[in-house]
Amino acid sequence: MADAKVSDARISTGFPGHPKTKKLARKLGPSGPLGCIYLFLWAAANRSDGDLAGMSDEDIELAVDWAGQDGEFVRAMADVGFLDGAEGSRIIHAWADHNPWAAGAEARSEKARWAALCKQRGRKEAAKLMPEYAERMQDAEHDCANGVPPAVLDGAGSTPLAENGSPPSPSPSPSPLEQKQSADADSSTSSGAAVDADPAAGAEDDKAGADHGTGDLLGDQQQDKPPRKAMPPCPHNEIIALYHEKLPALRSVQSWTDTRAKHLQARWREDAERQSLDWWGRFFDYVAKSDFLMGRKNDFSADLEWLIAPRNFAKVIEGKYENGGRA
Template sequence: MIDARVNVSIVSHPKTKKLKRKLGDSGPWSLICLFLWAAANRSDGKLTGMTAEDVELAVDWAGDDGAFVATLVAVGFLDGEDGNYSIHDWAEHNPWSAGAAARSEKARWIALCKHHGRERAAETMPAYADRLLSSATSTPEADDSMRVAENSCAPSPSPSPSPLPSAPPSSAAVASAEPTSDPTKGRKTTFKVWLTDIRASGQKAVSGYQPVWDYAEQVGIPAEWIELAWICFRERYTNDEKANLKRYADWRRVFLRAVKEGWMGVWSWSDRDESYRLTTIGMQALKAFEGQAGAQ
């Protein structure tokens, strides 16, 4: 099912009121029809190649020719000009719809990798493979992306600290970040002890552990969701009465297993969308993280 988001305040928004004043009740209704049509046919909100007449035909506008589009431009619901229109701030208000093409492309890549291997997938989708390579090799060595309370790189411009990585570390970064020795490896310790020792030794907890990122890329789990899994993992083995007594010799491998087996329940696979989606637990972790970052 394809859908689109409409903010509950749209009825009282000044733009909508102006649209109604100029075009009557049919103006706002046709605007909603345009949103729905775009979600189904132009999921990125860009109406490239469409004239004003094309736009009005798409929503069955029955008023004066050109009036609907001209008014949308005038009040600010539509940007651009004839043949190059776009719905104003579409990606911001409809991020799920705006990302439909990217999700479809990613799903195809995952399916190809699963059934034919990466080399064949790269041959079939060379442009996508090039973008993945470019993203991986251009990512600078990040600070420990697995330290929630400490400063690190944000995936988008933000005044608050954000440890969510926008892409797995590059191979060069991993080579320098990968710990040469784990001060606790070989002896079983609790998570608290392990994390304390790791930090005391100047090493990174998980961000330099390449197997996690390799697995995430292989199966198509977004890198930032690995961070959410780490937040839940750290919370469980730090504060849970039973879990904080667990002892393991290699906590990095334990986290990798948690990611592979979905222990944290952060994401689930959607057959309908052929991609992963955040679960309620994942959304709660995201909201908690955003709240924590915003308070800093």
């Protein structure tokens, strides 16, 4: 759950005419789209990553002051595609695309704190106070030296350090990509996946073997200590290409946002076995066998963002969505 607070949210001027909005209005009347807007605003202020995990359906409806029948609003939101996941682990669909300013609040807050500490106390002292962030920066420079595109590495690099708080213009909600593919889309990678966002450097708070206080970047190298084995950089673009190759029936990746990059980096770092393209190829082959994940069982189908989200990823590798299992 994101801790950073956001005071505004962005709603597209095309929201009233979006097919999901129209379906919601048909199901619930005018109060349905209004409740959706209320939920976007509430999430921006209280769950800036769009993750509603831990909230019951009743909690969600209380957050938007839903006055209709119990469960009616959340059920309709899930039916039309504004909400993903089951009760207790719901997330707003493609929140990072619809509301990137709110979704990136935590990364901006962390970067601003780092910049302030560096200015006040110097980089070495800042690294002692924010060791995980410092290590992620070190890993990012290591990845960059190994040829990973900076657009995938330097997450907060394009976020202004100024304290005026004026947000850049984010993508609207709902995303135009859900209505029509733009004819002048951003430059694609060799796999066809456009990288149009600056993902946050490093991963989630995954506590993956940090050796804090060492490394040239921090100016605190211990010469008498053997260097730790370097972790191979996460090949974001190659994994995206594998996803497209192995799972062409699922929704393709059109943008690589901060949240998506952080989740994939975290899944890569959590287990040494996952630090190879062979493992990800086998993972996508496994997903392809699931009727539920592939949309052969109902209207739901997974996508890469959904698959690498921490709660969903754990359920997939634990076999929850195998055919004949519980979905």
